Amino acid sequence: MSVRVVRLLSLLLLGACLATPALAAGKKTTHHATTHHTTTHKAESSKAKASLIWRGDVTTARAVMDDMSREWQRSGHGRIELQPFNTASGIDAVAGGSADLAGSARASDGSAEDARLTFTPVAWDALVMIANRSNPVRSLSLRQLHQIYLGRITNWSQVGGSNAPIDLYAVISPNDGVEYSLRNLLFGRGTQQISAPRLYLNTKALEEGIALNPNGLGLSTLADVRGNSKLRAIPIGGVMPTAANIADGSYPLYTPLYLVTNPNSRKATEVKAFIDFLATDKAKAVLRDHSVLPYQDGIALVAKEDARRDKVYAEATASNAKPPLAAPGASYAAAAAIAPTSERALEAHKALDARREAKATGNYTVADGDTLESIALDNHVTQAKLRRWNHLKKDEALKSGQVLRISEK
Template sequence: MSVRITRLLVLAALVGAGLGATAAAKTTHHHKKAAAAPKGPTLVWRGDVTSARGVVTDAATAWEKTGHGHLEVQSFNTASGLDAVSGGLADLAGAARDSDGGPAESQLVFTPVAWDALVIITHPDNPVGNLSLKQVHDIYYGKITNWNQVGGPDAPINVYAVASPGDGVEYSLRKLLFGRGNQPVAAPRLYVNTAKLEEAVTLDPHALGVSTLAGVSGNRKLKPLSLDGVPPTVANIADGSYPLYTPVYLVTNPSSPKAADARAFVDFMQTEEGKAVLRKHAILPYADAAALAGMSDARRAKVLAEVGARPLPSSGVPLAAPGATYAERAAVSPGSQRTVEARQVLGDRQADSKAQAVLADAQQKARAAGVQGAADPAAAPHAPRTYTVVKGDTLGSIAKKNSVEVAQLREWNHLKGDTIRLGQVLQVSAN
């Protein structure tokens, strides 16, 4: 073998050794990174694209950096997310609407974490920059069909919407404009979610649709419209001057094996670190404008008055009149779950009233007989009210029925979490 060939072989051996060392170093580095991975559980989040973009994607990264675990984000639409959480296929969902009151959603807990705006969008080339609430209502209702009816060009208004009737953005908009979220609208162009809807609007100068401020913020291919002269901005959401604001919810299932971990993520979104993620996406943290919740009824009434729509009957008579609630529901659907729940509330209230009447009668007789130390019925402590858990109940739904907080139910019943069982008797008042 020549000296030249020998030197080449030695050089090749040295290079190979160097490459092997590099590969070994990379392997070692990979193992170190793997060892540093979050040790917490993997949670699955599924929901609408709006929540994914505005709340969850960056929040998942921040969550993992804190060492809690991994969050797998599966964005599609609201209905798929709620179905997945209800059926145990996901641990969390995101929605731009609250519960529809149906049996599947009544077992879920909707926690508001942010405020966003429902934004009417069109193509940037469209000269129209402002609509009134009445005009938006009439466009979706099919009364206004041409842009020239609202100060624009002589061209048809191509209304785009999301196909799913339970989509958070569409449902919330229709509930505000028509009084009910399932109102049919004149929108023949349907898409699977708001992301696909937005893509379609960018291609059509005559398009109109609805998205959210988080969804369209910074997108120059879309033009958000002002409503009655008020543009959709975070500041205008915060003071309530922009009328179409909506809570953004994270949704959990208290019956899930990972309910505690899912709740921990919800709580994380209300920390300063979680709020920073929201603000980054032009979303207002819920606690930053908590007063908006108290303005909700007045806002809805004002919107309905402006668009000329009559308020529809409420979903139920206030629980201060449980007899009326039961009578109303029994007349409509005597065998439904809601009727059973109303009957349970009525029975609990009647039993409580009877117990108080018996106590008052006994004390009155004692005073009449001259028994010393007989207490005044008005000053006597009342027995705490109770509620028996029925199928479909959650701690959140029971709290809502009895006008109390979930935290109070936990305290009064010594509950460590949100798990309850069928037939369980819960205390639903302090006394």
């Protein structure tokens, strides 16, 4: 299913969700004029105070926005209307001007739409593999996780569990923040195709499915699943996902949470004030209550980012290879934003420029770490077409500096 189709489906469903309460309210009748007047006055007053609209993924809604919006209002600011659904709907809404802020558990993916927006990291959250509470598996390795997502490990008995199929769940949107961030770590690209036949619209629906399935396995975040007695968080390499283990880097799977804004928004001043508010002590206390790490509290993780990514990728792939730079907007956008002079970030920016030039010219110059598969994925073509357009033999290796046609024209 294409990104465009998924986004259209998401927007249609979101519109239905938002319209339902309004339709229901319209069917109600009020028998007392005084009560009706008071209710209307309160609604109008509340609407007048709604200064900002936030839309985005369920993860960022739960981890950052639910209680933060109330704290913001208690501090004398206007109300923030929350519309949790998924990453794509939030980014599209901010790009189109129908929302002022979006929530995302991934950085920019390097697309033209994302490049026009600003991704500001505000917190750190753990990427958590979740199973039904009855599941006996005590831990998974990064290698096992990699093989499960590729469909090479398919039974719980292969990882120390019962003799039962692993029912892998995922979120349907190709650019969902949580899924994208995990695949980026395990495979070096957030667009990696996986073997997950059970697809859900967001992490909330995914969690509900796993809670009912003793064989289920899926991805969520620490903030999402904390206190949910129907689910179990599975340690990675024997390390539990906790805020403390994120802070010291011992838990390997974590991601920044971002607020996405449009620099051309007519509410840019109010948006900046809210983002600045997240650095206050009051706001940090709200984040910690949700088991996430305020971004500045984990600032030491920035310096460790390249080493962390290399280690996770090497263990997951059982190799000494480094993650490819074929999708730098996804792989290193977070590091580039907060450490723009790091060596890997500069490499990423160069590779990103190359990708943009390739889309404009129809040609792509092969960089170190590129494979035919990664180039095909990034440019939404098949490997067979790339071979045909470039007269490549089936097992022919690519060379750095080689120029490939990436379109038929």
